[in-house]
Amino acid sequence: MKNYIYLIAFLFAFTSCKKETETQAKETPIEQKKAEFSIIIHGGAGTILKKNMTPEKEAEYNAKLEEAIRVGYNILKNGGTSLDAVEKTINVLEDSPLFNAGKGAVFTHEGTNEHDASIMDGSNLNAGASAGTKTVRNPINLARAVMEKSPHVMLSGNGAEVFATEQGIQIVDPSYFFTESRMKSLERVKASEKNEVASFYDENIKDSKYGTVGCAALDIHGNLAAGTSTGGMTNKRWGRIGDAPIIGAGTYANNATCAVSSTGWGEFFIRGMVAHDISALMEYKGLSLKEAANLVIQDKLTNLGGTGGIVAVDKDGNMVMEFNTPGMYRATMNDKGELYIGMYKD
Numbered sequence: 001m002k003n004y005i006y007l008i009a010f011l012f013a014f015t016s017c018k019k020e021t022e023t024q025a026k027e028t029p030i031e032q033k034k035a036e037f038s039i040i041i042h043g044g045a046g047t048i049l050k051k052n053m054t055p056e057k058e059a060e061y062n063a064k065l066e067e068a069i070r071v072g073y074n075i076l077k078n079g080g081t082s083l084d085a086v087e088k089t090i091n092v093l094e095d096s097p098l099f100n101a102g103k104g105a106v107f108t109h110e111g112t113n114e115h116d117a118s119i120m121d122g123s124n125l126n127a128g129a130s131a132g133t134k135t136v137r138n139p140i141n142l143a144r145a146v147m148e149k150s151p152h153v154m155l156s157g158n159g160a161e162v163f164a165t166e167q168g169i170q171i172v173d174p175s176y177f178f179t180e181s182r183m184k185s186l187e188r189v190k191a192s193e194k195n196e197v198a199s200f201y202d203e204n205i206k207d208s209k210y211g212t213v214g215c216a217a218l219d220i221h222g223n224l225a226a227g228t229s230t231g232g233m234t235n236k237r238w239g240r241i242g243d244a245p246i247i248g249a250g251t252y253a254n255n256a257t258c259a260v261s262s263t264g265w266g267e268f269f270i271r272g273m274v275a276h277d278i279s280a281l282m283e284y285k286g287l288s289l290k291e292a293a294n295l296v297i298q299d300k301l302t303n304l305g306g307t308g309g310i311v312a313v314d315k316d317g318n319m320v321m322e323f324n325t326p327g328m329y330r331a332t333m334n335d336k337g338e339l340y341i342g343m344y345k346d
């Protein structure tokens with residue numbers, strides 16, 4: 001009887017040990033493929049051509065993109081959240097006059113600056129956005145406060161500014177956002193005004209005054225986040241709101257799939273629900289992030305007549321930059337600290 005019990009105990013120990021080895025063997029290659037964390041940014045897509053760029057301007061863009069992404073990289077490397085990485089990285093780009101967000105935002109028809117922004121937390125599908133604000137220095141901070149401190153997803157105009165003030169978010173005089181180069185763009189666009197629709201679209205594209213900023217990140221806790229901030233499009237009017245503050249169009253994040261930030265001709269990104277469409281193709285059709293982004297930007301958006309691009313990271317840390325314009329300011333950093341910066345089509 002005693003020997004029989006020993007035999008059963010031995011067999012039990014043997015099979016559980018075998019089971020563990022099998023499980024490990026199955027899981028190890030997947031684990032090895034995963035990046036601990038990743039971060040990707042854009043500074044807008046458009047007619048960005050080497051022949052139009054001076055070495056000095058190129059160096060300025062490179063330096064700012066690197067400065068911004070390193071902020072997020074350091075947060076992620078130290079175990080911080082993807083939400084913090086996205087917000088703080090975007091702050092650097094918002095504070096730079098090089099990009100069409102925060103300081104350096106494009107001008108509306110009336111000569112004002114109106115900002116749109118949004119942020120999304122992939123761990124719980126929580127999201128926040130602000131639209132048409134004129135005095136909030138860093139609109140991405142307001143978007144995050146809307147997400148975390150209000151029962152709403154999107155606030156706009158004066159109400160959003162009242163909320164921002166109540167939350168202690170920095171308010172500035174509208175003159176803070178003024179830049180000479182963006183004013184010149186507005187004057188150029190207005191001077192060439194043939195009819196309202198043609199000038200709005202043609203001149204924005206010719207003038208390549210996209211330049212929205214965005215960021216997507218995966219943190220070591222496995223959480224994805226994305227955010228986007230913009231001044232919109234030059235000569236916009238009637239309180240026009242673009243895709244940047246629209247969850248699913250300009251920004252989307254879902255731990256089950258990916259995190260996406262868009263830039264380009266906003267009306268088409270809204271109609272195509274670009275950011276969410278990429279996630280949906282992964283979720284429902286099992287496409288990889290690369291396949292989904294390629295299909296949405298190169299086929300669906302292009303066929304619709306839209307121009308622009310996206311940056312995205314999936315739940316395994318794979319990063320994708322997809323655009324159908326001549327260029328897109330962009331940068332990536334992986335968990336090994338490898339940095340990539342690009343502007344033109346490779």
Ligand code: ASP
Pocket residue numbers: 044045100209210211212230231232233241242243244262263264265266267
């Ligand atoms: N998507 C932005 C908008 O339409 C513009 C941009 O990306 O630069 O407002």
